[in-house]
Amino acid sequence: MSTARTDGGRTAHAWTWTYEGYDPERERLREALCTLGNGYFATRGAASETSEGPSHRPGTYAAGVHNRLTSTVAGRRVENEDMVNLPDWLPLRYRVRVEGACPGPWLSPDGPELIEHGQTLDLRHGTLTRRSLYTVAGERGAGRLRVEQHRLVHMGEPHLAAQRTSFTAEGWTGEVEVESAIDGDVRNEGVDRYADLANRHLTRWSTGDGADAGAGTVWLCCHTLDSHIRIALAARTRVAGRRGAAPRRNTAPRTRLTDRRAVQILTVPVESGESVAVDKTVALHTSRDPATSGPLTAATEAVRRAPGFPRLLASHHRAWRQIWRRAALDVPGEAGVILRLHLFHVLQTLSPHTVDLDVGVPARGLHGEAYRGHVFWDELFVLPYLNLHFPEVSRALLGYRYRRLPAACRAARDVGRAGAMYPWQSGSDGREESQELHLNPRSGRWLPDHSRLQHHVGSAIAYNVWQYAQASGDTAFLYGEGAEILIQVARFWADSAVWDPSLERYRVRGVVGPDEYHDAYPDAPAPGLDDNAYTNVTAAWVLTRALELSRALPPSRGQELFERLRLAPAEHDRWDDIAHRLHVPYHGGVISQFEGYGDLAELDWDRYRDQYGDIRRLDRILEAEGDSVNRYKASKQADVLMLGHLFPPRELADLFRQLGHRLDDESWRATIDYYLPRTSHGSTLSALVSAWVLARARRDEAWAYAEEALIGDVADIQGGTTAEGIHLGAMAGTLDFVQRCLTGLEARDDGLWLDPAPLPQLSKFRVGVRYRDHWDVDLRIRAQRVRVGVPGSAEGPVRVVLGDRESAVPPGTARWLDLPGPDPHGLDPRAGPVSRVSRVSRARGRRRR
Numbered sequence: 001m002s003t004a005r006t007d008g009g010r011t012a013h014a015w016t017w018t019y020e021g022y023d024p025e026r027e028r029l030r031e032a033l034c035t036l037g038n039g040y041f042a043t044r045g046a047a048s049e050t051s052e053g054p055s056h057r058p059g060t061y062a063a064g065v066h067n068r069l070t071s072t073v074a075g076r077r078v079e080n081e082d083m084v085n086l087p088d089w090l091p092l093r094y095r096v097r098v099e100g101a102c103p104g105p106w107l108s109p110d111g112p113e114l115i116e117h118g119q120t121l122d123l124r125h126g127t128l129t130r131r132s133l134y135t136v137a138g139e140r141g142a143g144r145l146r147v148e149q150h151r152l153v154h155m156g157e158p159h160l161a162a163q164r165t166s167f168t169a170e171g172w173t174g175e176v177e178v179e180s181a182i183d184g185d186v187r188n189e190g191v192d193r194y195a196d197l198a199n200r201h202l203t204r205w206s207t208g209d210g211a212d213a214g215a216g217t218v219w220l221c222c223h224t225l226d227s228h229i230r231i232a233l234a235a236r237t238r239v240a241g242r243r244g245a246a247p248r249r250n251t252a253p254r255t256r257l258t259d260r261r262a263v264q265i266l267t268v269p270v271e272s273g274e275s276v277a278v279d280k281t282v283a284l285h286t287s288r289d290p291a292t293s294g295p296l297t298a299a300t301e302a303v304r305r306a307p308g309f310p311r312l313l314a315s316h317h318r319a320w321r322q323i324w325r326r327a328a329l330d331v332p333g334e335a336g337v338i339l340r341l342h343l344f345h346v347l348q349t350l351s352p353h354t355v356d357l358d359v360g361v362p363a364r365g366l367h368g369e370a371y372r373g374h375v376f377w378d379e380l381f382v383l384p385y386l387n388l389h390f391p392e393v394s395r396a397l398l399g400y401r402y403r404r405l406p407a408a409c410r411a412a413r414d415v416g417r418a419g420a421m422y423p424w425q426s427g428s429d430g431r432e433e434s435q436e437l438h439l440n441p442r443s444g445r446w447l448p449d450h451s452r453l454q455h456h457v458g459s460a461i462a463y464n465v466w467q468y469a470q471a472s473g474d475t476a477f478l479y480g481e482g483a484e485i486l487i488q489v490a491r492f493w494a495d496s497a498v499w500d501p502s503l504e505r506y507r508v509r510g511v512v513g514p515d516e517y518h519d520a521y522p523d524a525p526a527p528g529l530d531d532n533a534y535t536n537v538t539a540a541w542v543l544t545r546a547l548e549l550s551r552a553l554p555p556s557r558g559q560e561l562f563e564r565l566r567l568a569p570a571e572h573d574r575w576d577d578i579a580h581r582l583h584v585p586y587h588g589g590v591i592s593q594f595e596g597y598g599d600l601a602e603l604d605w606d607r608y609r610d611q612y613g614d615i616r617r618l619d620r621i622l623e624a625e626g627d628s629v630n631r632y633k634a635s636k637q638a639d640v641l642m643l644g645h646l647f648p649p650r651e652l653a654d655l656f657r658q659l660g661h662r663l664d665d666e667s668w669r670a671t672i673d674y675y676l677p678r679t680s681h682g683s684t685l686s687a688l689v690s691a692w693v694l695a696r697a698r699r700d701e702a703w704a705y706a707e708e709a710l711i712g713d714v715a716d717i718q719g720g721t722t723a724e725g726i727h728l729g730a731m732a733g734t735l736d737f738v739q740r741c742l743t744g745l746e747a748r749d750d751g752l753w754l755d756p757a758p759l760p761q762l763s764k765f766r767v768g769v770r771y772r773d774h775w776d777v778d779l780r781i782r783a784q785r786v787r788v789g790v791p792g793s794a795e796g797p798v799r800v801v802l803g804d805r806e807s808a809v810p811p812g813t814a815r816w817l818d819l820p821g822p823d824p825h826g827l828d829p830r831a832g833p834v835s836r837v838s839r840v841s842r843a844r845g846r847r848r849r
Helices: 022-032 296-307 309-326 333-349 352-356 380-385 389-402 405-414 457-472 477-494 531-553 553-567 569-581 607-613 618-624 642-644 650-660 665-678 686-699 699-711 728-741 836-846
Strands: 011-014 018-022 039-045 060-063 068-072 076-083 092-098 112-121 128-139 141-153 160-170 175-182 202-208 217-223 230-243 254-257 263-271 275-286 437-440 445-446 499-500 505-507 746-747 751-754 765-771 774-781 785-790 798-802 806-809 813-818
Touching: 011 333, 011 806, 022 333, 039 141, 060 275, 076 607, 092 128, 092 141, 092 160, 092 457, 141 309, 141 699, 160 175, 160 263, 160 309, 175 217, 175 230, 202 263, 217 263, 217 296, 217 642, 230 263, 230 296, 263 275, 263 569, 275 309, 333 699, 333 728, 352 389, 380 389, 380 457, 380 607, 380 728, 389 457, 389 477, 405 477, 437 618, 457 477, 457 746, 477 531, 477 553, 477 569, 505 569, 531 569, 531 642, 531 650, 642 650, 642 686, 665 686, 686 728, 699 728, 728 765, 751 785, 785 798, 785 806, 806 813
Parallel strands: 751 798
Antiparallel strands: 011 018, 018 112, 039 060, 068 076, 092 175, 112 128, 128 141, 141 160, 160 275, 175 263, 202 217, 217 230, 230 275, 254 263, 437 445, 499 505, 746 751, 765 774, 774 785, 785 813, 798 806
C-alpha cells in the first residue's frame, strides 16, 4: 500500500503511524494519539526525558480508578469526581560524559542538542518507537548520541509495561548516565480549563528498594484521597546488553528514594560505534484488583518474575495477534489506515481484560483527563461494534450499568419518579457526576450546566441491552440483568409521561435532547424543554421492547421478577398506551426537535462563519456576545437525525406508525434537509451520525461527513480537544459505520439481515463478525455483490436475508449474493435528488472551515 502523507508531519502506512520532527505545539496531540494501553491501564505517548509542562501532559490512567475532590468555583463549593492521573512510570533521562569532560546537560527533545526526532506507533504490534539524535560536546570536538526507545503496555499481562532505550555513541567515548524513576508527585493537569479546580488526588506516598522488593527493584505506593484506593508501582531498570566491548565496570543501579519519588541511577561506559540498551520493566496494581493480597506485594512480585524485554515483547506481540484476529477489518486506502488506528484505540481502552473489571465506557478513553474519565452515552456508539467481535466485553460493560441500577432507581425516587433514572455522567458509584457549572473559555464566565437533564441516556442503555442480546443470543443475560434494566427504564418513562387532554397525547417535559445547545426556552426561568422528539420516540421504543420482553420471559422467571419489582399488570397496560400515544411535535411538515423549535429565530450562519470561521462551539460564541443559543434554530449535533442512526428505515417507519404518524422517504429527507444546515457539528459524533443518515438517504453527500468523522481526532478538527483524550464514541462509530451502516447489517430474528449501500469511496471492504456461536463470519462487500463466508464448525447454518431473498450458509462454505437493483450509475435507487439547500450548505461549510 502506498503511504499517505498528511498534515503535521504524519505519515501513515497500513500498520504504522509515524511523526517526523519535533513540534512542541503538537506534542500533546501526539501524546494522546500515541497512547498505549491494554484495557486495564494506559499511558500517554509522552517523552520519558521530560516532565509535565506546556508541551507535555504525561499521564497513566487505570480503568475505574476515580477520586472525588471539592473546589471553590465562582464563590460556590463544587464537587467533582475524576479519573486519577497515577504515578508516572515513564521518567528515564540521560546525559553523557565524554572522556576528559564534565557531565553534559540532561538531553531531551526540548533541548538545543536535538538534531533529529521521530516516533512511530506500530498498530499491529502495539508498540511505540521513539528516535532521537543529539549532538554531544567533548574536548576533541562534537560527537553524536543516537537514542532509540521501544515502549509497550502489555496486552497479555495487563499489569506490566516496559521500555527498552538503546544508546549508540557516534564519534566519542565516555559514559551514559541514566536516571530512571517512578514519580508520585503528579496531579491532574491535563485539561487547561480545569486549572482552577482541585487536582491533587494522591496522598500517603511511600517508597522502597531492592532490600524488600528484590534486587534491582524500586517501588512506590500511594492512596487516593477520598476513594482510598491503594496504588503500587514497582520498577526494574538494568543494562540489558551491549554490542562491542564488555563492560569495564559494574553497571548495577544505585538507588535514591524520597517520599514521592523512587529513582535508579546507572552509569554505563560506551565507546564510539558501540550500542548499549537499558531496559525498564514496570508493574502497576491497585486495591481494586481481584485475586491479590495487596497491590504492593502484587506489583513487586510481578516485576521480580517478569522476563527480559525480548520475551516480554514476543508475548505482547502474540497477544495483539490474537486480538487482531478477532477484530478483522480490511478497508483499502487511507480511510482503512485511519479506521485501523481507531480500532487500535478502542481495543486499548476496552479489551478482553475489561471483562474482569467493574468499569464503563470512558468517553475520552484512557487517553486523557477531559470529561474527567466519566461514562456518558458513548456506549451507544461503542457496543454495536463490540457486540459482533467481543460480546463478552459488551456484557461486562452492561454489567457496569446493572450494578448501578439501584443508584439509578434512587435517583428516580429522589425526583418523585418510579423506575430508573440513569445519570448523564457516571463514575464510580452511579450517582450523577455532571458538573453544576462549566467554564466558557471565550467569556471566562462559569455558567450553570443543565446537561443532567439528558434522561435519554436511559433509553441508550436499554437499547444496548437489546442489541447485545440480539447479536449474541445471550438469553441468560436478557432474561436476567437485562430484563431488570429494560423494565426499570420503561417504568421511568411511563411515570415521566403526563397526559395532555388538549392534544390527547402523553408528553415528557423538562428534558434536554442530544443537541445540548438547547437546555431551556428563551428567557425561561427554569431549564428543560418539552417533547424532545428523539427522547419521546426512543422512550416509546423502550416501552414497546419492555412489553415484548415481559411477555417472552419464561413463566417462572417472569413471576419471580415481577414479584421482586412489584410490577402490577396495570403497568403493562399503561406502557402500551403511552408507547402508542407519546407526542411527537412537527412544524412546517418536518419533525420538530422539541415542542416550540419552529418558533425560534433563524441564525445568520453566514455572518458567524465569516466572523469566527470555526463555529462548532456556537454556544460559547453567542454567550460571550451576551446572547444565547437557546433563541435560535441552531443545534450542536444531530438530534432528530439520531433516530436514523439507531433504527433502520423499516423500524423507524414502524415506530412512527405506532405513534400515529406517517414517516415516508419524502418526509424523512425533508427532515434531513431541514436540520443539516442548522447544525454546527460541535460534537465529534455529529458528522458520524450525519454520514450514517445520508448514506441511506443522499449517498453522494455522505462521504464529506464520513471523512470528517474519520479525521476528527487525527487532525484534531475541534482545535485542541484531542490532546485531552481521544473521542472513543466517534472512533468506534466509524468502525460501526463500515460494519453495519454500509452493509445494512442487522442481527435479529435468529439471522443476519443485509441491506448493503456502499459509498463510491468505500465500495470494497471486508469485515469479520462474530455471530452467536460462529466466531468469524466473513463479509466481503463489492460494488454489486456481497460474499458471506462461515468458518467450519459443528454449528448449524447461518441464516442470511438479503432483500427479499433468504439463504442458509453452512459452516465451512461461502456464498456470493448479488445486491438488489443498483442503477447503471451505481447510485442507491432509494436515494432521491440532492436538494439545493443541502448542496449549498455543504459547499459553504467546506469553504469556511
